[in-house]
Structure formats: structure tokens, C-alpha cells
Amino acid sequence: MNSIQRIPYHPPLQPTKQVKQATSTSFIEQLQAAVGKQHLKISKHATERLQERNIMISDEEWQQVTDSVLEAHDKGVRQPLVLMEQAALIVNAKNATVITAMDRLEAKKQIFTNIDGTIIL
Template sequence: MNRIGIQHLPLQPTVQVPPTNTASAKSKQSFISHLQEAATSNRELKISKHANERLTERNIQISEQEWRVVSDKVFEARAKGVNQPLVLMEQAALIVSAKNATVITAMERTEAKNQLFTNIDGTIVL
């Protein structure tokens, strides 16, 4: 009689997992930390040429401390989805592109009382 040998095969194939490459994990972590650092370190507003001319023409003086507050509030608004806020300060009104972190235009607060503001999607009152 012929003898037939039956060999059992596992139902799930075995897969060998390659060892973790620590250099790859370090580079990913390094990239993430650099990205976070870049996002938080560049939290200053730029002033467009137009806005700078308006600030000079209208003799609007904004202290560095006030600029820091404006910058913080604009970046906070951007994090909440606001792209183009109107910033109302005691002495000035600013239209800011939060997306580009740039002050687009500026006017005295008294001048702003009679204006109609369009293309804004948020207001920051300081």
C-alpha cells in the first residue's frame, strides 16, 4: 500500500516584521518639532506697504506691547478659523489678513465710526 503523508499548513501566513529603524523615528520626531517651532516662533504681524503708509499719514502710534496683544489675538482668531478680522483698538481700526499674518490697512478709530467694513469674517475688540 502507498502511504500518503499529509502536512498541515497554518491558516494565517507568518509575516516577519522588520526591526524599527530608530533613525527614521528620530527624523520624523525632528520634523514635527521643527514644524511646531516654526509655527509658534513666527507669531508676529507684518505690515503691508499700504497699511504702513496709512499709519504714517494718520499719525497712528501703536506700542510694542499693543502689537503683541494684537498679534496674539489675530493668531488666536486664525486658530478658530477667522481669515480676515477687523481689529478695533482704542486709537485705531486695523484690517488684518490672519492667513498671511499681515495688516492690510489702518485708520483712526474716529474715522472708523462712519465706515462700512466688508470682506471680514471676525472682529477683535481690544
């Protein structure tokens, strides 16, 4: 009896260097895109307060607030008060969520409790 041995066919592999380079570039691009899109969420309560008090915050200012809150969170701050020219915001840094907002005139008359850091922009 004659037996036939079969050799499994494996398609040729791409050069390892090219595969790694394509993956690395793709990963870096995705990481940069994800980091660039970080932003704060705004609670329903804070959204209502911003609208009621007619507080306008530009995209650039929101990005400054976001960057500052993320930096504060990295330093252990859990709930900062963010003082801006036109507004005062209380933010939950862990959840990256604006909890409430008021204009600066109203903020002068307030006592802020349950905050553990202040960010002045």
C-alpha cells in the first residue's frame, strides 16, 4: 500500500517589519484622535443653569476647563470649583461631568462646600 503524505499549505507571511509599522502608525493615529476628543459632560442640572443664567462658554474655553480638570484629577482632586471670567462651575473630576454652573456675580455670594480644589482660569 502506498500512502500519500499531505503537507499543509501556509500562505507566505508579510514581512514582519511592514506589519508592525502599519499597526503602530494606525494605533498612534487612533490614540491621538481619542485624546484630542476628550471633553466634559454637562449634567442636566448644569445645562439648565447655563441656559437660565445665559452663560456662554466658547469651545476653546471648554477645552481649557477640560484640560485643567483632567490635570487636577491626575493630582487627586475629586471635585474642583472652576472659576472662569464669566462663570463658576462645580465639576466631578472622576466622571468628568459639570455638576452645576453659576455666573460670577452669583458666585460671589456663595459658600462652596464639598469641593477639594479650585481651578482659576
